[in-house]
Amino acid sequence: MRKLVLFLTIMFMTMSYGQETKQIPQINVNGEGKVKVAPDQVCISATVETKGNNAKDVKKQNDEKIDAVLKFIKKMNLPAADFKTKQVALNPQYDYEKKKTSYNATQTVEIVLKDLSKYDELMEGLVQQGINRIDRVSFESSKLTSLQSEARKLAMKDAKAKAEDYVSVLGQKVGKAYVISDNSQIYHPQPMYAAMKSMAADNAESANETLAIGEIEITANVSVSFILD
Template sequence: MRKTNLVLFIMFIMAAFSVQAQQGQALPPLVSVSGIGEVRVQPNEVVVNLGVETRAKTLNEARKETDSKAAAIISYLKKQGVDAKHIQTSYVTLNPIYNSGEYGRTAPDFYVAQKNMTVIVKKLDKFDELLSGLYQVGANHVNGIQFQVSDVEKYKAEARKKAVANAKEKANSLTSELGAKIGRVYAINESSGNGGGPRPMYKVAMMESAAYDAAGGPTISGGELVISSTVDVSFIIE
């Protein structure tokens, strides 16, 4: 029994020394840099969040009127060439409203029903005409628009490639100043912008959003999108 305990103790000590040796192992000489790549593109589609809100004395009246107008909106969008898969109901509410200050009142003054939907519009030159028609068939609020590109993955890959090239250029510049050169890659990460770790993260920023032309021209301007990628790379110094 004592012999078994002694063997186990010796094995434990050897394992502890092995871990310490690994932890104390020196890293190779490294140069660590961050590379940034950007691609600027014009958007080719816009995401619109719009909807209809109605008020009625009874719950059923409010629901029916809202459903009717929502159906008219969807029908109009399809007639204008918007694919059904690009029309999605995103928000539905039906609430009683109590405006009277009468104590103990249980019946609401009226009901408010609302339906919102998210629509992807690919014909930007027809956007003003489309929006005008939506107002006519029942839409009474637009909660926002967002420009985007349909083939964004292609531009993400291009931005990442530029970021890697930028990192290598920086590393070469730093080491050549000291009479050295870079060797193989020791580590590489594509860092996120929100502190979430080294998972892929791309920033898509709208450089120019909406513009109004008082002369009667287009009422929106897509401007351009900036798709960017950041990589952190460590090279071994030779």
């Protein structure tokens, strides 16, 4: 009886192993989809930084500068939802050589500008009102989600076209997709643009062009395994 049970166990294991190792005729290809679009908004992160020997005075000066910056932004008629302050800090800094403590106050304002024609005016005004550190300028598209979807579809079409090219000479056909892997990387596109003009320029009416926005390129990459019919 034990020999019979052992024999049946080995037989079932052999059958299962045979099923697991059965090869499925397939082809593995990579596909890429690209979509280009002009950005329609710019995200700006700018900071007011104030230093001094008296904590109270440093904080007061920094608050006054931020207040002036916010009033300027409001005068440009930006919607309240498109700007906000964050990262308020007041930190002591000890100088071991002079054996003195100074203070550093910072406050950051984040802005989404949806009218790119106001970019130069906004940047100049921010600096004039007290912004002394531009942390980030990123040109983006408000339609990024739909553009990413379009790029993914193009990547799948590209993968299928490649598979069909390869198997066409073999007299076979591309069947259903067996495995799909998304190899795309999430990133914040920043097209090349010229450096903005000096904020200290004497001629504020200068007509020189300072911004070359270019295009954002949205890319999707996939790996697909198709079953061969």
